[in-house]
Amino acid sequence: MTTPEETTLSAQAQDFLNRLFPLCRSLTDEGVRQILATLREVADFTIQEVPSGTVAYDWVVPEEWNVREAYIADSHGRRVVDFQQNNLHLVSYSIPFEGTLTFEELRPHLHTLPDLPDAIPYRTSYYNRTWGFCLSQRQFDALDRQETYFVKIDTVLAPGSLTYGEAVLPGRSGHEYLISTYCCHPSLGNDNLSGMVLWALLLRELSQRQRRHTYRFLIAPETIGALVWLSRNESIAPTIAGGFLLSTVAGPGPFGYKRTFLGNSIIDRVVRQTFRELRLDYIEYPFDINGSDERQFSAPAFRIPIGTICKDKYYEYTFYHTSLDNLDFISANALIQTLKLYLLAIEKLEMNRTYRSLMPYGEPMLGKRGLYPKLGGSIKQQAANLHLPHERRPYQVSEETILYGNELDAIRWLLFYSDGQTSLLDIAEKTSFPMRQLFDIAEKLVAHNLLEPV
Numbered sequence: 001m002t003t004p005e006e007t008t009l010s011a012q013a014q015d016f017l018n019r020l021f022p023l024c025r026s027l028t029d030e031g032v033r034q035i036l037a038t039l040r041e042v043a044d045f046t047i048q049e050v051p052s053g054t055v056a057y058d059w060v061v062p063e064e065w066n067v068r069e070a071y072i073a074d075s076h077g078r079r080v081v082d083f084q085q086n087n088l089h090l091v092s093y094s095i096p097f098e099g100t101l102t103f104e105e106l107r108p109h110l111h112t113l114p115d116l117p118d119a120i121p122y123r124t125s126y127y128n129r130t131w132g133f134c135l136s137q138r139q140f141d142a143l144d145r146q147e148t149y150f151v152k153i154d155t156v157l158a159p160g161s162l163t164y165g166e167a168v169l170p171g172r173s174g175h176e177y178l179i180s181t182y183c184c185h186p187s188l189g190n191d192n193l194s195g196m197v198l199w200a201l202l203l204r205e206l207s208q209r210q211r212r213h214t215y216r217f218l219i220a221p222e223t224i225g226a227l228v229w230l231s232r233n234e235s236i237a238p239t240i241a242g243g244f245l246l247s248t249v250a251g252p253g254p255f256g257y258k259r260t261f262l263g264n265s266i267i268d269r270v271v272r273q274t275f276r277e278l279r280l281d282y283i284e285y286p287f288d289i290n291g292s293d294e295r296q297f298s299a300p301a302f303r304i305p306i307g308t309i310c311k312d313k314y315y316e317y318t319f320y321h322t323s324l325d326n327l328d329f330i331s332a333n334a335l336i337q338t339l340k341l342y343l344l345a346i347e348k349l350e351m352n353r354t355y356r357s358l359m360p361y362g363e364p365m366l367g368k369r370g371l372y373p374k375l376g377g378s379i380k381q382q383a384a385n386l387h388l389p390h391e392r393r394p395y396q397v398s399e400e401t402i403l404y405g406n407e408l409d410a411i412r413w414l415l416f417y418s419d420g421q422t423s424l425l426d427i428a429e430k431t432s433f434p435m436r437q438l439f440d441i442a443e444k445l446v447a448h449n450l451l452e453p454v
């Protein structure tokens, strides 16, 4: 079921996952620049630098944080916790520190996850100036309580800049959609290395397609990056019709969809229709004020409806924000499956046209236009008609599973509903016909002067 094209895409995704995973990155640092430079091998986008101290509404771009080394050594000089082994060991934005401490003095600076004893937790201290180390519970338990420890944190916190990437793929419809992801988490696979790689692949794919709509791609550190972008694009943001926030897209578990704050926006509807047409199992999550940058993009001044299709949604999987969310946990194949869902959902945005019947006075005669089946008997026959099967297929996205319905019925429904107000998405929802079939037939009816696009 994997096509040669998917195999190539999957190998490419795996290559980027491998290369980008080890880089340490946070809100503002060299790691973010390296990530963005590498992703530009996939697709072109511009890089923006915003100086530390820049105000973005209630927030300020922090100083840049870079790490030279950080470790805890015992009295024999043996490093018991070392940032070089895993960059999750150091709390992000730890301030520089050097000193010898007893275990009891060190203890408040150590973070573990007792319930997941092999995992190193991911912790940050962006706006509270302190330092700390994260380690597995097993490492922690093995520390000698009588020992004195030498702690060295050679970090640099200094004025620099916040880096973000942006690309605009112009369309001609006047409608614009936002596709955003965040690049601030170090060495975590599903959250959100997977989202960044998918973002770049999606950008490349859409840049090569014919487009009706405009797509704006943004990759930035979470929260502060989104706020910086919004503050610089305050007049554009409220005109954006909707968007997607790419996060946690390559786990082994179920597909999920986090709704937009509206719950029934064009974004929600094209995503539901995508899963429905594929007969694919997924979990739909309500909009929640916890989450990612949809909190900023959907704030009262902007109100952009933002949805997220994920595979193993953040918060829902056990390894979330731990060292076990690594390259063994995610897979390039899963990432490509989710990429296809995004492409199918976006295809629906593109195909969602509205038509008006040019022959609204009852049914037009299809036979004389060659639109009526030559052979009688198949009309209303069960086996020849569309039925959404009961059996659903979990965790695979195959376009062959999009079930086309009876063409004559599709023609009749299209002619019936095309009143200049009812869109193809409306018709797909009312009738269960896949949008691609409705779109192809609608264009055929335009060629026969039975419909016109409005």
Ligand code: ZN
Residues within 6 Å of the ligand: 185, 191, 314, 321
């Ligand atoms: Zn996260």
